[in-house]
Amino acid sequence: MKTSGTCLPDSWTSSPLITIHSCSGKVSEAEAILNEMFEAGLVPNIFVLTSLIQCYGKAKRTDDVVKTSNRLIELGISPDDRFFGWFLNVITQTRKKEFGKLTHCVEKSNAKLGSVVKLLVEEQAGDGNFKKEASELYDSISTDVKKASCNCLIAQRIEKKI
Structure with missing residues (x-):
């Protein structure tokens, strides 16, 4: 998608990629996609943030679960x-x-x-x-x-x- 130049990823296409990495326990890969979203000016949706929370939970990274939960509220997303x-x-x-x-x-x-x-x-x-x-x-x-x-x-x- 990125190389096509005509069809760029958005929050909805990024979400399943983050979910796949989250389910596989690949924290750094999930975070990389989130960072790409921010660099592209995209705002993560509830599905993205929920997947990240699951990923951090599996990895026993409680502080990152808290940070991501707080981000949800800061972005004005209603859980x-x-x-x-x-x-x-x-x-x-x-x-x-x-x-x-x-x-x-x-x-x-x-x-x-x-x-x-x-x-x-x-x-x-x-x-x-x-x-x-x-x-x-x-x-x-x-x-x-x-x-x-x-x-x-x-x-x-x-x-x-x-």
Whole structure:
């Protein structure tokens, strides 16, 4: 595309490339494409940033997850339900000592999800508040995201017991 001179990459064509590298754990390659986007004056969309968050999560680069989550907010992009499902997946891959960083990100982006994650991380999921908060959260998210995010919350809770 680049060499054609007539059909240049945009955010939508860059997104799958970043996703491919992210799924393969190729952090530097994903970052290189993001840098090319910025150099071309392109603004990453939610799909690009979500893929990067997944990539950083797999690589255990929590500070980069936080930085990318903050960038999403700075760019004025509203996180959707799928974003939060992916973010929960990253939390399940994160070292326990770094949960606080991610919990803060979630709270800034979505107070309802942040409350549920905070209760879970602080091991207060056994009280009635967790059930109430989780129920309110699941009443507010789209059906296609419910199962995946619920699985992430269950996995996180099971892992904490093991």
